[in-house]
Amino acid sequence: xxxxxxxxxxxxxxRLLSWYCKPELFEDLQGDLMxxxxxxxxxxxxxRAKSIYVVDVFKFFRLYTIRKPEILHLLINWIMLGxxxxxxxxxxxxxxxxxxxxxxxxxxxxxxxxxxxxxISDSFSYDRFNVHHANIYRxxxxxxxxxNKDNNYMATTSLKVARMVKEEFSAxxxxxxxxxxxxxxxxxxxKIVPLKGMWANDAVLRVFTIEMIKGNPxxxxxxxxxxxxxxxxxRKLFGSEESxxxxxxxxxxxxxxxxxxxxxxxxSHVKFDVLGSLSTRAILEKDNRQEESWDNVWSxxxxxxxxxxxxxxxxxxxxxxxxxxxxxxxxxxHIELKLQAMDNIMTGENLGNEIGPVLxxxxxxxxxxxxxxxxxxxxxxxxxxxxxxxxxxxxEVGVRKVIGAMKSHVISQFVVEAIVISLCSFVLxxxxxxxxxxxxxxxxxxxxxxxxMELSPxxxxxxxxxxxxxxxxxxxxxxxxxxxxxxAQVLKNLQTLxxxxxxxxxxxxxxxxxxxxxxxxxxxxxxxxQYKHYISFDLGFQTENVLxxxxxxxxxxxxxxxxxxxxxxxxxxxxxxxxxxxxxxxxNMKYHANPLDSAGVNFNMxxxxxxxxxxxxxxxxxxxxxxxxxxxxxEVIVNEQVLKRFNIAGGDPLxxxxxxxxxxxxxxxxxxxxxxxxxxxxNDRDQxxxxxxxxxxxxxxxxxxxxxxxxxxxxxxxxxSVWKKIDSVHPFEAKFYSEQIEKGFDxxxxxxxxxGFLAFLTVSIASMGMxxxxxxxxxxxxxxxxxxxxxxASERALLYLLSKGFIILxxxxxxxxxxxxxxxxxQVAFRELANHAxxxxxxxxxxxFTIFVLALLMIGSQTIKIARxxxxxxLKAE
Amino acid sequence: MKGTxxxxxxxxxxxxxxxxxxxxxxxxxxxxxxKRTGRSVKLGVVHAVLNRLEEKGMAKSKLGEATHQRGGKRxxxxxxxxxxxxxxxxxxxxxxxxxxxxxxxxxxxx
Numbered sequence: 008x009x010x011x012x013x014x015x016x017x018x019x020x021x022r023l024l025s026w027y028c029k030p031e032l033f034e035d036l037q038g039d040l041m042x043x044x045x046x047x048x049x050x051x052x053x054x055r056a057k058s059i060y061v062v063d064v065f066k067f068f069r070l071y072t073i074r075k076p077e078i079l080h081l082l083i084n085w086i087m088l089g090x091x092x093x094x095x096x097x098x099x100x101x102x103x104x105x106x107x108x109x110x111x112x113x114x115x116x117x118x119x120x121x122x123x124x125x126x127i128s129d130s131f132s133y134d135r136f137n138v139h140h141a142n143i144y145r146x147x148x149x150x151x152x153x154x155n156k157d158n159n160y161m162a163t164t165s166l167k168v169a170r171m172v173k174e175e176f177s178a179x180x181x182x183x184x185x186x187x188x189x190x191x192x193x194x195x196x197x198k199i200v201p202l203k204g205m206w207a208n209d210a211v212l213r214v215f216t217i218e219m220i221k222g223n224p225x226x227x228x229x230x231x232x233x234x235x236x237x238x239x240x241x242r243k244l245f246g247s248e249e250s251x252x253x254x255x256x257x258x259x260x261x262x263x264x265x266x267x268x269x270x271x272x273x274x275s276h277v278k279f280d281v282l283g284s285l286s287t288r289a290i291l292e293k294d295n296r297q298e299e300s301w302d303n304v305w306s307x308x309x310x311x312x313x314x315x316x317x318x319x320x321x322x323x324x325x326x327x328x329x330x331x332x333x334x335x336x337x338x339x340x341h342i343e344l345k346l347q348a349m350d351n352i353m354t355g356e357n358l359g360n361e362i363g364p365v366l367x368x369x370x371x372x373x374x375x376x377x378x379x380x381x382x383x384x385x386x387x388x389x390x391x392x393x394x395x396x397x398x399x400x401x402x403e404v405g406v407r408k409v410i411g412a413m414k415s416h417v418i419s420q421f422v423v424e425a426i427v428i429s430l431c432s433f434v435l436x437x438x439x440x441x442x443x444x445x446x447x448x449x450x451x452x453x454x455x456x457x458x459x460m461e462l463s464p465x466x467x468x469x470x471x472x473x474x475x476x477x478x479x480x481x482x483x484x485x486x487x488x489x490x491x492x493x494x495a496q497v498l499k500n501l502q503t504l505x506x507x508x509x510x511x512x513x514x515x516x517x518x519x520x521x522x523x524x525x526x527x528x529x530x531x532x533x534x535x536x537q538y539k540h541y542i543s544f545d546l547g548f549q550t551e552n553v554l555x556x557x558x559x560x561x562x563x564x565x566x567x568x569x570x571x572x573x574x575x576x577x578x579x580x581x582x583x584x585x586x587x588x589x590x591x592x593x594x595n596m597k598y599h600a601n602p603l604d605s606a607g608v609n610f611n612m613x614x615x616x617x618x619x620x621x622x623x624x625x626x627x628x629x630x631x632x633x634x635x636x637x638x639x640x641x642e643v644i645v646n647e648q649v650l651k652r653f654n655i656a657g658g659d660p661l662x663x664x665x666x667x668x669x670x671x672x673x674x675x676x677x678x679x680x681x682x683x684x685x686x687x688x689x690n691d692r693d694q695x696x697x698x699x700x701x702x703x704x705x706x707x708x709x710x711x712x713x714x715x716x717x718x719x720x721x722x723x724x725x726x727x728s729v730w731k732k733i734d735s736v737h738p739f740e741a742k743f744y745s746e747q748i749e750k751g752f753d754x755x756x757x758x759x760x761x762x763g764f765l766a767f768l769t770v771s772i773a774s775m776g777m778x779x780x781x782x783x784x785x786x787x788x789x790x791x792x793x794x795x796x797x798x799x800a801s802e803r804a805l806l807y808l809l810s811k812g813f814i815i816l817x818x819x820x821x822x823x824x825x826x827x828x829x830x831x832x833x834q835v836a837f838r839e840l841a842n843h844a845x846x847x848x849x850x851x852x853x854x855x856f857t858i859f860v861l862a863l864l865m866i867g868s869q870t871i872k873i874a875r876x877x878x879x880x881x882l883k884a885e
Numbered sequence: 886m887k888g889t890x891x892x893x894x895x896x897x898x899x900x901x902x903x904x905x906x907x908x909x910x911x912x913x914x915x916x917x918x919x920k921r922t923g924r925s926v927k928l929g930v931v932h933a934v935l936n937r938l939e940e941k942g943m944a945k946s947k948l949g950e951a952t953h954q955r956g957g958k959r960x961x962x963x964x965x966x967x968x969x970x971x972x973x974x975x976x977x978x979x980x981x982x983x984x985x986x987x988x989x990x991x992x993x994x995x
Contacts (some may be wrong), residue, residue: 015956032936035948038958039911039928045954066929069935 009773010210014053016044016060024064029074029468031155036067043530057074087416088423095424098400104782105396108775109389109428115768116385117477121266121440122447123378124469125462130366133274133353137216139312143349144319146326146356148174150302151341160345161360162308162352163187169309170342171329181312183207183214185362187306189283192560192736194256195244199736201559201668202240204281205362206288212268214466217279221251222266233284234262237270240280245634249493257283266881270284275298276352280509303336308362310349319346322348373425377761381768387516388776389425394513395487396783403495404489425482426475433474447764453475470588497608514816517780520773521820526674527766529828529854533846535760540844542749546587547684548621550744552719554684554726555711563707569729575716576726580616581707585744587685588751597669598653608649608670609686609696618644620713627660628679631702643670644679644700652697654794670699688751711744719743770858776812785873793878802874810863817862821855891943891972897922898934899973902944903965909958910949911935936964943969 024040025033040063047056099106134140148164161609166186173182186206192199194544209228212219212235219227234255241250248362254261262283271278287437292298326344334341346415347355353366384498404417412420509884559568563581584590596608615631617623631642647660660680667676686696723741730739742750749756785792790803800808829846837843901917902909912930918926933983938944949960965973 035961038955038960041927041956041958042912067932071933698898850902
């Protein structure tokens with residue numbers, strides 16, 4: 008327009024009109040509305056006029072104005088489908104490089120999508136085998152001590168809650184209760200089999216869909232000292248003999264087999280080898296006052312079977328009421344209860360004290376987010392390359408349009424083409440998926456137990472739909488672009504078409520891709536640096552060449568004697584636990600100067616060899632001395648933090664010797680003070696833990712062996728054969744200390760692997776996109792380059808000219824992504840991580856450097872090729 | 886073929902088309918009707934009636950020249966057909982017949 012535009016009615020309304028209105032009626036109808044609109048603008052004001060216009064547009068939606076569905080057009084699309092597929096094939100074959108870039112790029116991202124789909128489908132098929140799965144709810148508990156609201160909900164609750172709910176609540180039809188700890192070495196005749204199981208009440212067999220092979224489901228778990236086996240356990244214990252009515256021993260108590268059930272399916276969040284009747288505990292724990300106390304919320308899982316469409320709000324209200332009533336029975340404690348649907352257990356919030364391994368929503372979200380990034384990146388590529396290639400294809404579109412193709416036909420042609428490409432990549436993605444799954448499953452600890460990633464027919468359908476969907480998404484924008492091509496313009500003179508108008512968009516896409524790549528690569532390096540930092544962290548004692556062996560109930564004396572005969576063993580010590588790998592044992596302690604101040608301290612029970620073996624530094628006093636198991640526990644070694652916390656001898660290690668403290672209700676003399684060490688874990692938030700070392704050799708669970716040989720493998724084998732001689736039942740559970748520390752950071756290394764893998768994907772996709780762009784720009788500038796060369800430009804100058812633009816893009820990407828990465832780590836990730844290594848700029852530099860090298864290779868290889876072409880050949884052809 | 890009977894509003898619209906001869910297009914018809922009848926006439930209604938009249942074959946339309954008004958959109962001009970004329974005449978005759986048989990007294994008191 009030559010002058011300022013007059014006021015116009017809302018465009019969307021006009022669009023709507025043109026969409027529904029018959030084309031032959033549209034023009035004058037819209038004209039009429041416009042005339043009214045202008046009249047209204049001058050009499051009633053712009054706003055009123057606009058609203059009247061919109062209302063009128065809707066009012067004209069009448070039978071006689073509506074466009075009839077164009078069945079013919081739809082039909083044409085179907086008829087043309089074959090032709091579209093044929094041209095797609097030809098196009099793919101003609102531009103081999105671009106097609107390969109597109110197919111490989113999409114395949115890589117699609118394989119991630121496939122993994123995501125299978126993970127989601129796996130996690131949503133959990134627990135669905137239960138007939139009543141939609142009506143089963145679990146009671147969750149939040150434990151609040153002294154008004155400390157920090158704790159999260161746990162999957163467990165107390166036995167008391169279970170009993171109260173069963174006795175007083177009318178809504179639940181059944182209350183199923185599991186209780187931790189029915190596991191250990193089960194004995195039948197002379198056979199000993201270690202098994203894992205739980206205490207369970209009789210309702211368990213009714214609430215969950217558990218197939219009873221032998222025995223009466225109504226009675227199997229009623230009587231005390233009953234045991235129900237799974238079919239697998241029955242085979243282990245009894246072989247092919249009849250098991251029903253036989254007796255099994257656990258910890259010198261006898262249990263009668265009252266039933267055999269089918270092993271729980273893979274997709275059950277509850278799994279067990281055996282179930283013991285919960286009524287047994289009423290007898291075993293008769294004198295344990297803690298058993299049914301309100302705050303014993305750590306070991307019981309309660310599942311309610313509710314009727315269809317139960318009133319959950321009312322139930323929650325009754326649970327709150329229960330808490331209000333029972334809270335006063337325990338000092339300073341508030342117990343908050345709530346319900347969780349069983350269908351949400353696998354995919355819902357991450358809770359403490361789960362009954363078994365659970366995926367949790369956070370990992371699913373992370374998965375989804377990352378898959379989304381990768382797929383988006385590949386779609387970018389497709390869009391980018393298709394539009395870049397458009398110069399060569401606009402003429403084709405022009406001819407099509409002249410012959411009579413409508414916008415929708417052009418769109419469907421290009422979408423079909425994208426779908427064909429995406430189906431090609433789908434085949435490749437499938438192969439990648441099959442190769443990738445074992446790797447991915449092994450990254451997360453326990454993932455292999457959680458997910459099967461098996462392919463069901465339904466999943467395959469999902470996969471193919473997914474491929475089509477990706478194709479449609481990737482092809483839509485190029486399709487829109489081509490559809491808007493004006494045939495007359497294209498056919499008259501190709502040069503006038505402003506393809507490069509979209510250049511800023513494409514540049515932006517490249518910058519975004521490289522930003523993501525740089526962020527992921529540097530994050531991987533930074534996280535790996537943290538991992539290295541933690542596993543080589545100075546914990547305050549020596550862990551090299553120490554093998555920790557789980558005793559599994561064996562007598563330490565015998566083992567010690569046998570092990571010490573192995574020549575490579577230099578020292579042996581016993582302890583109740585392995586410190587610094589995330590285990591915490593706690594007890595109460597008091598100091599006589601302030602008898603009211605009782606506080607929790609962490610402890611480990613060790614023998615006299617422990618401190619020298621680990622090289623723990625004694626600041627003052629002496630080590631423990633060997634003493635018989637029967638002697639009373641009278642001596643204790645504490646760390647500096649204990650002295651500080653209880654203000655013993657003003658924190659002076661020398662003066663604290665021979666002072667007396669009360670640990671676990673017993674008076675004990677401090678005989679030594681050790682330097683603080685990391686009791687919990689290297690990334691422990693609470694670094695200053697009060698640690699008490701106690702001398703109770705009889706409580707030993709772990710035997711630590713120091714080895715003095717570089718050949719650890721053969722020594723390990725020797726030790727294992729010694730173990731086999733003494734204990735034929737339990738496997739030799741020995742781990743090097745360094746291994747255990749590494750295992751403590753499994754989560755971190757899994758994250759490193761995952762992010763690293765994604766970094767690899769995004770970098771390869773971005774590089775391919777870059778390659779495509781470079782090829783395109785250099786080819787379109789061939790003539791220009793040749794002329795420049797003829798005029799005397801040097802190869803180096805040409806190289807600079809061609810790659811300058813891309814290098815600027817890379818620099819922008821680095822400039823955006825590095826500060827973001829730094830800020831994310833400094834402000835978010837590192838806040839959660841105690842004792843982390845500082846952010847190393849070296850890591851960031853190397854991350855960017857590798858990506859730059861890759862990109863420069865991509866740019867360089869193409870530009871050199873162009874810069875070296877003989878200008879005469881190019882110009883001759885024109 | 887739909888009936889040749891005219892509704893009251895249809896008749897008015899058709900009369901307007903006939904009266905305006907060359908300039909009968911939707912908005913103008915609307916304005917004219919509003920002016921003469923004194924009631925508010927909605928464009929949507931007029932449009933529907935015009936469409937119906939065309940379907941019945943009583944009016945025909947053609948698009949005019951594009952102008953700078955109306956956002957460059959062309960007007961659709963309506964003209965009356967012979968069928969239209971004859972039904973108007975028929976309607977008028979019918980009324981005249983009735984008027985002729987009404988005794989003058991019965992209308993006086995209104």
